[in-house]
Amino acid sequence: MTAYPEPHYAPGWDRPARRGTDGFAVASIVTALLGLGPLALGLGITGTITTRRRGTAGRGVAIAAVVLGALETVALLVGVALLGTSWLQSRPLPADVAEPRTAHAVQLVVGNCLADLPPDGDVDTVRVVPCDGPHTARVASSYAFSADAIWPGQGDADALVARSCVLTADEQAVGRVVVTWAPTEQSWDRGDRTGLCVVVTPAG
Incomplete structure (x- = not known):
């Protein structure tokens, strides 16, 4: 009978091999760092x-990515939400609204x-009403500044819009007056490039 030597096992031979980092964890932190x-x-x-x-590694990385x-x-x-609100607040109205609105x-x-x-x-909000009912003023015309124009200063902006506002002889005869609304420097910075000519109907 032949004798065989006892097998020799290196320390830790029976430990399970360590698994690599989880792919989802790696992908999660990469996408988080990319925003x-x-x-x-x-x-x-x-x-x-x-x-x-x-039992893969990377749980801490995945948690950090979740946060x-x-x-x-x-x-x-x-x-x-802010962009949506801004869009709603700048969306043009129909020429004649069906019911009063701010x-x-x-x-x-x-x-x-x-x-x-x-x-x-400075004019921020106004009450717009149907034109077939009682109203004090009406937007008669508008003045469009060039989209690439440089802010001219409040005085020049007012003057440019005012020169575009003309009352007809009939409007003058019944005492109507025109009020001009030009962009302010703040609204200009937000992209406002339109001036308005508002005709005011005399009271009574």
């Missing part, structure tokens, strides 16, 4: 689940009728 919040959030959640089930992805997603939603001055177009004339100074 792709919703995608990073989804991959990060998947990564936390797969690292637990498979970053959630923050980026919230910031994205807030930005979209609107921003930059939404006015030729034909809109106003319930009241705002006080002198």
Whole structure:
């Protein structure tokens, strides 16, 4: 009978091989660093689940991606909401509204009728009413500044719009007057390039 030597095993031979970093975890942190919040959030959640089930490394990375992805997603939603609000506040009105409504001055177009004339100074919101009902003023015409024009200063902006406003002889005969609204420096910076000529009907 032949004798064989006892086999020799290196220390740790029976330990399971360490598994690599989870692919979802890696992808989640990469997309988070790229600012792709919703995608990073989804991959990060998947990564936390797969690292637990498979025993792969990267759970901490996936959790970090979930946090970053959630923050980026919230910031994205807030930005979209602000853009949507800004668009709604600058969307032009129809020429004659069907019912009274409050609107921003930059939404006015030729034909809109106003319930009241705002006080002198910067005009933000106005009350727009149907023209077949009682109204104090009407937007008669508009003046368009060039889209690439440089801010001319408030005085020159007012003067340019005023020169474009002309009353007919009949309007002058019944005592109507014209009020000019020009962009302010603040609204100009937001892209406002339209001046308005508003004809005011005398009281009584």
